[in-house]
Structure formats: structure tokens, C-alpha cells
Amino acid sequence: MPERSGPLLGIDFGERRIGIAVLGESGLAPQGVATLRNGEGGPDWEGFARVLKEWQPRALVLGLPLHMDGSEGFMVGRVRKFAESLQRRFPLPIHWVDERLSSHAADLVLKERELSHKKRGRLLDQAAACEILWTFHNAGGDA
Numbered sequence: 001m002p003e004r005s006g007p008l009l010g011i012d013f014g015e016r017r018i019g020i021a022v023l024g025e026s027g028l029a030p031q032g033v034a035t036l037r038n039g040e041g042g043p044d045w046e047g048f049a050r051v052l053k054e055w056q057p058r059a060l061v062l063g064l065p066l067h068m069d070g071s072e073g074f075m076v077g078r079v080r081k082f083a084e085s086l087q088r089r090f091p092l093p094i095h096w097v098d099e100r101l102s103s104h105a106a107d108l109v110l111k112e113r114e115l116s117h118k119k120r121g122r123l124l125d126q127a128a129a130c131e132i133l134w135t136f137h138n139a140g141g142d143a
Contacts, residue, residue: 006058008141009051010133011086012099012125013062013079018043019125022055023133030133032126043082045089052090060092061141063099063132097136099128 010030012019018038023030034051036044062083065075083094 004058006056008059008061008095008133008136009055009057010061010129010136011063012128012132013065013082014038014125015075015078017125019127019129020051021126021129021133022057023137030130030137032123032130035123035125043085048086048090052092057092059095060086061095061097061132061136063128064096065099095136095141097132097139097141099132099135 005025007025008023010021010023012021016038018036019032020034020036021030021032033055034047036047036051038044062079064079066072087094
């Protein structure tokens with residue numbers, strides 16, 4: 001199925017928070033756009049609906065949290081289950097990216113900006129979603 005036009009949304013899935021970033025068709029630079037809650041009640045699906053309505057993405061790029069040796073841990077299963085629910089609610093193409101070290105790389109970028117620990121914590125999930133989009137784009141993913 002060919003993808004429609006529009007930006008890509010990168011998603012960094014976490015047990016408590018989900019970071020979202022957008023990369024426009026120009027592919028210039030991703031930007032963080034939202035951090036949604038995730039918890040016992042499940043993801044903030046209304047928040048996802050708002051973000052998707054605002055940005056009208058052509059596809060979603062999700063990070064796959066592999067171990068350093070490339071094996072899959074328990075979080076991979078949770079991310080895949082989340083992706084299935086996401087696609088049932090919002091039928092968009094999903095691309096997968098190896099997200100090893102994306103949170104670490106995002107934290108380094110935020111530290112370089114000399115942000116306070118508190119501010120880095122608030123932006124970390126969005127910055128990790130930006131790293132996921134960069135990884136996809138740099139690997140030749142269509143942007």
C-alpha cells in the first residue's frame with residue numbers, strides 16, 4: 001500500500017511515558033511534539049488522536065528496544081502489543097527501527113544544551129522519539 005503524503009511520526013514507547021516526534025517531508029530535522037502518559041490504564045489514546053489529527057502523518061516509526069546483543073527482551077513484546085492496538089485504532093503504516101541507545105543519545109543531546117535535570121527529564125521521551133526518526137531517516141527510510 002503506497003503511503004500518502006505528510007510527515008512521519010516517531011514514537012518512543014515506555015512503560016510510563018510515550019514520546020512523540022515529527023519529521024516533515026523535507027527531512028530537515030525532527031522535533032518533539034508530545035509526551036503522553038502510559039500506565040495501568042493503558043496509553044493515552046485520546047492524546048494520540050489529537051496528535052494524529054494535528055499532524056496528519058503518512059506513517060509511524062516505532063523504536064524496537066533490542067538488547068545490545070540484538071536479542072529481544074520483554075519490552076519488545078510490549079511494544080509490539082502496543083503497535084497492534086495503535087494500528088487497530090489508527091490504521092497507518094508502521095515502520096520499525098532498532099532503538100538501542102536512543103534514550104542514551106537523546107540524554108547526551110539534552111545535556112549538551114545545558115538543560116536542568118528536571119527539564120531534561122520532561123523532554124527525554126520526545127528527544128528519544130527524535131533519535132528514532134533520525135535513525136530511520138539515516139538508514140534510507142523514506143522522508
